[in-house]
Amino acid sequence: MDADVAIGLLRTMWRIRCFEERVVQLKRSLQVHGLIHLSIGGEGVAAAVCGRLRDDDAVYSGHRAHGHAIAKGAPIDRLMAELMGRSDGVCRGLGGSMHLVDAEHGFMGATGVVGGNLPLALGTALTHHLQEADRVTVVFFGDGAVQAGHFNESINLAALWRLPVIFVCENNGFAEFTSREEHSTIERVSDVVAPYGFERTTVKGSDVPAVWEAFGGFLDAARGGEGPFLLECLTYRRRGHYEGDQQKYRDAAAEQEWAERDPVAQLTRRALDEGWIDDEAAAAIEAEAGEAIEEAVRFARESPFPEPAITAELVYAR
Numbered sequence: 001m002d003a004d005v006a007i008g009l010l011r012t013m014w015r016i017r018c019f020e021e022r023v024v025q026l027k028r029s030l031q032v033h034g035l036i037h038l039s040i041g042g043e044g045v046a047a048a049v050c051g052r053l054r055d056d057d058a059v060y061s062g063h064r065a066h067g068h069a070i071a072k073g074a075p076i077d078r079l080m081a082e083l084m085g086r087s088d089g090v091c092r093g094l095g096g097s098m099h100l101v102d103a104e105h106g107f108m109g110a111t112g113v114v115g116g117n118l119p120l121a122l123g124t125a126l127t128h129h130l131q132e133a134d135r136v137t138v139v140f141f142g143d144g145a146v147q148a149g150h151f152n153e154s155i156n157l158a159a160l161w162r163l164p165v166i167f168v169c170e171n172n173g174f175a176e177f178t179s180r181e182e183h184s185t186i187e188r189v190s191d192v193v194a195p196y197g198f199e200r201t202t203v204k205g206s207d208v209p210a211v212w213e214a215f216g217g218f219l220d221a222a223r224g225g226e227g228p229f230l231l232e233c234l235t236y237r238r239r240g241h242y243e244g245d246q247q248k249y250r251d252a253a254a255e256q257e258w259a260e261r262d263p264v265a266q267l268t269r270r271a272l273d274e275g276w277i278d279d280e281a282a283a284a285i286e287a288e289a290g291e292a293i294e295e296a297v298r299f300a301r302e303s304p305f306p307e308p309a310i311t312a313e314l315v316y317a318r
């Protein structure tokens with residue numbers, strides 16, 4: 001990793017962090033609507049994976065989607081407007097946090113259906129494969145999606161048809177309030193797909209350069225027409241499953257340990273140690289992100305709520 005890449009990734013991570021910290025406040029004051037799942041503590045995966053992609057590569061996300069959308073280049077003002085239910089939102093304010101889509105930047109969508117994005121990603125990858133395009137599809141999912149039947153169906157077809165798709169698992173050890181050991185005997189998701197014979201690896205998701213390197217190798221191969229691949233990133237969500245979760249299951253020692261491993265803090269320390277940035281530059285990156293988010297909130301507040309009549313325009317059947 002070089003200085004420019006590290007600085008770019010820090011910028012993206014800070015934008016995600018500031019966006020989500022602002023969303024916490026806006027949710028509490030009832031200005032953001034719907035169920036909200038945050039990725040605070042896991043921003044490094046979104047930044048490193050999406051930071052390597054082109055606009056014409058496709059990304060599918062799940063219910064914890066803000067970071068993926070921001071890192072893939074979706075405009076933060078329109079994302080904020082979407083969460084606030086405004087008509088300038090990426091889905092005209094009708095989708096909200098779990099239904100973000102920005103096809104222009106290759107962000108093909110969030111979904112509230114756990115694992116439901118896997119077969120959809122396969123369709124995009126099959127299209128690119130048949131077109132002999134060098135476009136790559138990435139699908140993010142959690143460890144909780146792995147026990148769903150369509151996970152196995154999707155992995156099987158992707159392997160059989162050698163599709164240019166990269167499965168990126170953010171394994172935070174929890175599916176809602178249930179720890180992985182309570183719902184599976186297989187600790188590593190990369191081991192679940194072992195029999196299919198394609199390349200897979202597990203990295204620490206808080207080690208942003210490690211994610212960058214591992215994903216980069218898979219991406220080059222997938223661009224060259226190989227696939228599929230699976231990258232498992234071990235992460236941690238520093239907030240509840242959703243905003244409002246009482247978190248009775250949370251282990252204080254793990255919380256402390258992961259606070260020290262925070263990806264934003266880790267990469268900042270590395271950048272300072274390497275002399276890529278000084279303290280002033282580090283503070284400026286954070287401040288710029290904060291200002292951009294405030295600008296996004298202003299934009300969203302100025303945008304009107306959608307007219308009720310729009311709901312009739314958007315139905316297909318009479």
Ligand SMILES: Cc1ncc(C[n+]2csc(CCOP(=O)(O)OP(=O)(O)O)c2C)c(N)n1
Pocket residue numbers: 063064112113114115141142143144145146172174175176241
């Ligand atoms: C098909 C389906 N089953 C169950 C749910 C309820 N549900 C919402 S999030 C979640 C856990 C998902 O865990 P994981 O995939 O590990 O993602 P994480 O929340 O940890 O990021 C479940 C079971 C759902 N939304 N969709």
Ligand SMILES: [Mg+2]
Pocket residue numbers: 142143144170171172173174175176
């Ligand atoms: Mg999980």
